[in-house]
Structure formats: structure tokens, C-alpha cells
Amino acid sequence: MDERDVSVVARARDGDRDAFHALVEKHSRYIYSLAHRMTGNAQDAEDVVQEAWLKAHKQLSRFEARADFRTWLHRITVNCSIDLIRSRRHREDAHDPADLEQGPLSERGAEAQPTPERVAASAQISDRVNDALGLLTALERAAFTLRHVEGMSIEEVGEKLGLKTSATKHSIFRAVKKMRHALEPFVQS
Amino acid sequence: MTNHLSEDEFILHYYGEIDRADKARIDAHLASCDDCRLAGEKLERVMRMVDSASPVEAPDGFERIAWARLEPHLDANPARGWRVLWFPQWALAGGVAALLVAAFWAGRMTGGEQAPAPLQASAAAVADVEPGSVLRPDVGAHLDRTQMMLVELANDSGDKPAAFAGEQRRAADLVAVNRIIRQSAQQAGDGQIVDILEDLERVLLEIANAPANASSNELTDLQSRITQEDLLFRLRVIASEMRQRNQSDRTTGGPSPRKMPTS
Numbered sequence: 001m002d003e004r005d006v007s008v009v010a011r012a013r014d015g016d017r018d019a020f021h022a023l024v025e026k027h028s029r030y031i032y033s034l035a036h037r038m039t040g041n042a043q044d045a046e047d048v049v050q051e052a053w054l055k056a057h058k059q060l061s062r063f064e065a066r067a068d069f070r071t072w073l074h075r076i077t078v079n080c081s082i083d084l085i086r087s088r089r090h091r092e093d094a095h096d097p098a099d100l101e102q103g104p105l106s107e108r109g110a111e112a113q114p115t116p117e118r119v120a121a122s123a124q125i126s127d128r129v130n131d132a133l134g135l136l137t138a139l140e141r142a143a144f145t146l147r148h149v150e151g152m153s154i155e156e157v158g159e160k161l162g163l164k165t166s167a168t169k170h171s172i173f174r175a176v177k178k179m180r181h182a183l184e185p186f187v188q189s
Numbered sequence: 190m191t192n193h194l195s196e197d198e199f200i201l202h203y204y205g206e207i208d209r210a211d212k213a214r215i216d217a218h219l220a221s222c223d224d225c226r227l228a229g230e231k232l233e234r235v236m237r238m239v240d241s242a243s244p245v246e247a248p249d250g251f252e253r254i255a256w257a258r259l260e261p262h263l264d265a266n267p268a269r270g271w272r273v274l275w276f277p278q279w280a281l282a283g284g285v286a287a288l289l290v291a292a293f294w295a296g297r298m299t300g301g302e303q304a305p306a307p308l309q310a311s312a313a314a315v316a317d318v319e320p321g322s323v324l325r326p327d328v329g330a331h332l333d334r335t336q337m338m339l340v341e342l343a344n345d346s347g348d349k350p351a352a353f354a355g356e357q358r359r360a361a362d363l364v365a366v367n368r369i370i371r372q373s374a375q376q377a378g379d380g381q382i383v384d385i386l387e388d389l390e391r392v393l394l395e396i397a398n399a400p401a402n403a404s405s406n407e408l409t410d411l412q413s414r415i416t417q418e419d420l421l422f423r424l425r426v427i428a429s430e431m432r433q434r435n436q437s438d439r440t441t442g443g444p445s446p447r448k449m450p451t452s
Contacts, residue, residue: 024252024256025252026252028251028255029247032246034244036245047422050259050262054259057263087340129239180235183238
């Protein structure tokens with residue numbers, strides 16, 4: 001954290017409203033992307049951002065001045081995303097948006113079959129990956145993101161999501177298999 | 190080469206989470222089986238593709254939207270000299286409604302299992318209550334109770350009709366208290382609280398009035414309403430703020446009336 005950040009966070013801790021506003025301005029886009037990656041849709045991401053800032057605001061007095069503010073905020077955002085996903089788990093279990101049998105994106109019409117040149121473009125890759133992530137249920141997406149992106153162990157992912165280790169593995173396996181089925185046609189052998 | 194690795198083993202191997210007991214066998218197999226080594230490399234390429242994707246960007250101007258949504262909810266913090274004074278006045282005043290709510294719940298504890306009675310009793314009570322006179326702790330307790338009931342319903346597998354009947358009785362009770370609080374909030378012009386209480390009331394009424402032998406589809410519909418409207422999420426935010434206020438007031442010597450901004 002650079003000196004300016006340290007000073008803004010310190011002022012926000014002391015109750016400076018403008019300083020807190022500055023933090024919101026600076027970090028909201030970052031935590032939106034994180035929340036979107038966890039939840040998979042814009043509305044939920046916006047709600048998570050708001051909840052994360054409310055929590056950050058309440059807990060600011062407990063923030064260690066030497067710590068990195070963004071890392072701290074990142075953790076809060078992940079936890080808020082998990083809270084939201086856990087509250088929706090029952091519904092998710094009843095409505096899996098895509099079964100493994102559904103097949104990869106590359107088999108869904110001409111629109112989904114770009115040339116290798118197009119796939120090579122990073123924007124196209126991002127679109128492909130985000131489309132593939134869209135095939136995952138919220139639980140699979142959360143488990144996959146926590147394991148693959150956040151680097152948590154399967155055991156830690158299970159603790160976060162309130163799942164047994166076997167169920168956590170199952171969610172991650174299903175997620176990776178869906179990602180592989182969807183993306184394998186686009187990776188060069 | 191037989192006994193190829195399973196897909197699950199490839200994934201565990203990729204993440205370095207193969208059990209110690211299996212590690213030597215899997216490493217040996219990968220060293221000697223071209224098919225499996227190639228399959229493992231393919232999985233790695235897919236994962237690299239995932240890693241190389243850019244995250245979804247927030248829409249333009251999102252920072253301003255985020256602040257506009259957030260600002261009205263920020264805590265009043267008189268000790269530090271900032272924040273809008275936002276706690277709803279209607280949630281702080283008089284004792285009549287608090288006594289009524291307490292008596293109502295006490296009645297529920299001792300009043301047996303009939304569902305309709307409390308609903309009727311409370312309807313009469315609502316008419317007698319002067320708006321703007323509910324104590325804050327009762328509001329917080331009501332939100333907590335509602336939250337608990339909704340969580341239980343959202344997780345109801347539908348295979349225990351008796352459990353659903355119990356949730357219906359609780360919903361009927363909660364509707365009554367909800368109305369008292371909503372009317373007070375309405376009187377005070379607290380649009381934000383009124384909004385969520387109205388949403389809550391609609392769902393609570395649907396639960397209370399659902400047939401006792403609700404089909405699994407009907408139950409799923411109710412559960413969808415709870416999740417689609419983000420009721421639990423919104424409830425948690427408000428209930429948590431209420432608790433925060435109560436704690437803050439206890440440490441600063443008791444509640445003082447504050448006005449929630451109407452944003």
C-alpha cells in the first residue's frame with residue numbers, strides 16, 4: 001500500500017467521510033470484477049459490492065494499518081459473495097443451468113464457432129471463458145473460483161461454502177469438467 | 190497401458206491435491222503413459238486459457254453508482270463527528286407498541302397452535318396502535334425472526350408437511366408484527382424500510398395462506414420468491430445495521446432519535 005493509500009485509509013478510520021468516499025471510488029471497480037467472477041451476474045455483483053463496503057465501513061476500526069487495504073477488502077468481498085451464494089444454494093440445487101450432457105459451447109451453432117484467428121484475440125478468449133463460466137451453477141462457480149483463482153485448498157473451500165470435502169470435490173470436478181468440455185476445442189494442441 | 194487416470198484424478202493432480210497414498214502411483218503412471226501425459230497437458234492448457242481471461246469490467250461510472258447506493262446506508266457515528274443521522278425515528282419512540290408486540294409474542298408462546306387467532310388479534314391491535322411508536326429492539330428482533338423463518342423455509346425440502354405447517358403459523362404471526370412496524374415506518378416516511386417490509390409482507394402472506402398440503406412446485410415457487418427478491422440479503426443488511434445501532438447506543442448511554450435520510 002503506497003503512502004497516499006495509508007493516509008486515506010487512516011483518515012477514513014478516523015471518520016473522514018471524503019476519505020471513505022475516495023476509497024469507494026478507487027476500489028469499487030476492482031471488487032465488482034471480483035464479485036462478478038464469484039456470482040456470475042451483474043445484479044448480484046452490485047449487491048455484493050454494496051454489502052462489502054458496508055462491512056468494510058463497520059469493520060474499518062479493526063483494520064490493521066500495516067495491512068494492505070485492497071487485500072483486506074478482497075477478503076470481505078469474497079466472504080460477501082459466499083454469503084449470497086450460500087443463501088441461494090437450495091434454489092441452485094433445484095435448477096442446474098447446464099448439465100454435462102449439454103455439450104461444449106463450440107457445438108452450439110455457427111455463432112459459437114469462431115475462427116482460430118478470432119479465438120486468438122484476448123477479448124475472444126475472455127468471452128469464451130466467461131461463457132463457459134456461465135455454464136456452471138452458482139455453487140460450482142464459487143467452488144471453482146475459490147480453488148482455481150483464490151488458491152484455497154479443497155478443504156478450505158469446503159469450510160467457506162459449508163460443504164463436506166466430498167461435496168466440495170464433486171462441485172470442483174463438475175466445474176472443471178464443464179470448463180474443459182467448453183474450452184478444449186479452442187486450445188491448441 | 191491400462192489403468193489410465195480418471196478425470197477426477199487429473200483434476201486433483203493439476204491442483205496438487207492427490208492423496209499422499211496415490212501420489213507415487215499417479216506420478217509413475219504419468220511418466221510412462223503418453224496418453225495420460227497428453228491429457229494432463231491439455232487440461233493445463235485449458236486452465237491457462239481460464240487464467241488469461243480478463244475479468245468482467247464494471248459498467249462506466251460504476252464508482253459513482255456504488256457511492257450513491259452506499260452513502261445513505263453509512264452509519265451515523267457521532268463520536269467521530271460524521272455521518273448522516275439515520276436511525277429511523279419511528280423505531281425509537283414510545284412504548285405502547287413495544288408492549289403490544291411483547292404481549293403479542295408472549296401470547297404466541299402460551300397460546301397453543303391455532304394459526305388464525307393471532308392474525309385476527311393483531312389486525313385489531315394494528316388499528317389501536319399509534320403510528321410511530323415501535324421500539325428499535327423490537328424491530329431488530331422482528332427482522333431476526335423473519336430472517337430465521339425464511340432461511341428455514343428456503344431450506345425446506347418439502348418432505349415434512351408438519352414442518353411447513355409450523356412455518357406457516359410463524360409467517361402468520363410475523364405478518365401481524367410486520368404490519369405494525371411498516372405502518373409506523375410509512376408514517377415517518379422511511380421509504381427504504383417500507384419497501385422491504387412490503388416485500389416481506391407479500392411473501393409472508395403467501396406462505397401463511399398457502400394450502401397446508403402445498404405441492405413441491407408451490408413450495409419451490411415460494412422459495413424462488415425468497416431468493417429472487419434477495420429478501421434474505423436485504424434483511425441481513427438491515428438487521429445487522431439495527432444491531433449495530435443498538436450496540437452503539439448501549440455504549441453511548443441509550444438511544445437518541447435520529448432521522449434516516451430518504452434517498
